[in-house]
Amino acid sequence: GVDWENSVRQSGLSRSKGKRVLVTGAAGFVGTHVSIALKRRGDGVVGIDNFNSYYDPSLKRARNDLLRREGIFVVEGDINNAPLLRKLFELVKFTHVMHLAAQAGVRYAMKNPASYVHSNIAGLVNVLEVCKSANPQPSIVWASSSSVYGLNSKVPFSEKDRTDQPASLYAATKKAGEEIAHTYNHIYGLSITGLRFFTVYGPWGRPDMAYFFFTKDILKGKKITIFEGPNHKSVARDFTYIDDIVKGCLGALDTAGKSTGSGGKKKGAAQLRVFNLGNTSPVQVSKLVSILEKLLKVKAKKQVLAMPRNGDVLFTHANISYAQSEFGYKPTTDLQTGLKKFVKWYMEYYSSSKGKKSAW
Ligand code: NAD
Numbered sequence: 001g002v003d004w005e006n007s008v009r010q011s012g013l014s015r016s017k018g019k020r021v022l023v024t025g026a027a028g029f030v031g032t033h034v035s036i037a038l039k040r041r042g043d044g045v046v047g048i049d050n051f052n053s054y055y056d057p058s059l060k061r062a063r064n065d066l067l068r069r070e071g072i073f074v075v076e077g078d079i080n081n082a083p084l085l086r087k088l089f090e091l092v093k094f095t096h097v098m099h100l101a102a103q104a105g106v107r108y109a110m111k112n113p114a115s116y117v118h119s120n121i122a123g124l125v126n127v128l129e130v131c132k133s134a135n136p137q138p139s140i141v142w143a144s145s146s147s148v149y150g151l152n153s154k155v156p157f158s159e160k161d162r163t164d165q166p167a168s169l170y171a172a173t174k175k176a177g178e179e180i181a182h183t184y185n186h187i188y189g190l191s192i193t194g195l196r197f198f199t200v201y202g203p204w205g206r207p208d209m210a211y212f213f214f215t216k217d218i219l220k221g222k223k224i225t226i227f228e229g230p231n232h233k234s235v236a237r238d239f240t241y242i243d244d245i246v247k248g249c250l251g252a253l254d255t256a257g258k259s260t261g262s263g264g265k266k267k268g269a270a271q272l273r274v275f276n277l278g279n280t281s282p283v284q285v286s287k288l289v290s291i292l293e294k295l296l297k298v299k300a301k302k303q304v305l306a307m308p309r310n311g312d313v314l315f316t317h318a319n320i321s322y323a324q325s326e327f328g329y330k331p332t333t334d335l336q337t338g339l340k341k342f343v344k345w346y347m348e349y350y351s352s353s354k355g356k357k358s359a360w
Pocket of ligand 1: 030050198
């Protein structure tokens, strides 16, 4: 109780001249990078994360150590805990909420569907409920996902394309989140911006994602599986480097609030926006593997299998012109360059004492 309250009080947020941002999922991959970027440019940041064990919690603890060194405090708690969130809003008049906490991962949704409902639906509603009654009301920027495009066969995906064919429960909960955002904007006048991230990768990334466990398995000499669709086309992703995603998050945050009157919306009305944040340059997974082989200087043992119906889609490809026009979003890191930075981090982290202790 009192300990974390004091830590929040001492984090200097009330004195911060910039924005005061609550980052949910702050010990997560994207949350860590976004929190550091906000803090370094002078905004006040407090995080919340439940440090769950969906993937190696010691990696989340290590990210938290990094955050602490940057002067960022992360409250340990669940976004479904309404009294805890309300207490946080009593301690700090947050101007913005960067809502990144979620149950991520497409395939795991078949194993633990309830965790997706808990974090991505109930959790989102709880965050919005608390924001709705906060005074002042904060502007909200939250992570949706490229997975909402589902089985859409039109590429590149643009924000106006159909999102009514989710291929996984994960995708369905993100799509539901977008509908819930609409309701809270409509009834309570909350300003809400959804960001559809496209396969984010980089240092401090998620061990459940292919580029990460391919690296691990290639180094171990373990066989990796590449999935392909009809016509022997390997699955392709619009891999987007974390620094580009961070710039997109900050751009969305900095333009969040009341409508400027563009796009036909009444000036001063609470915004409801959704943006693709991708790289606009999809790469086949077979190519990802060959880049990793070169960077690691190890030949991968591969098997190629037909893609099962496990929630994954064949390809993703973002049209980013909307984010470009609204806040100048422009990714600059290609997959080769970004993976080089990831591999460098991976080697350093897993040879350090902290990394060696990792459970997986
Ligand atoms: P992550 O799993 O590393 O981060 C999410 C964090 O939220 C974790 O640290 C987790 O402990 C925390 N969390 C989960 N449920 C919680 C709860 N109920 N209460 C409190 N904390 C909770 O994932 P990430 O890759 O950093 O993703 C961030 C956001 O972006 C998520 O909403 C995710 O769905 C979305 N997204 C990510 C990608 C990607 O490629 N990384 C792509 C599309 C969308």
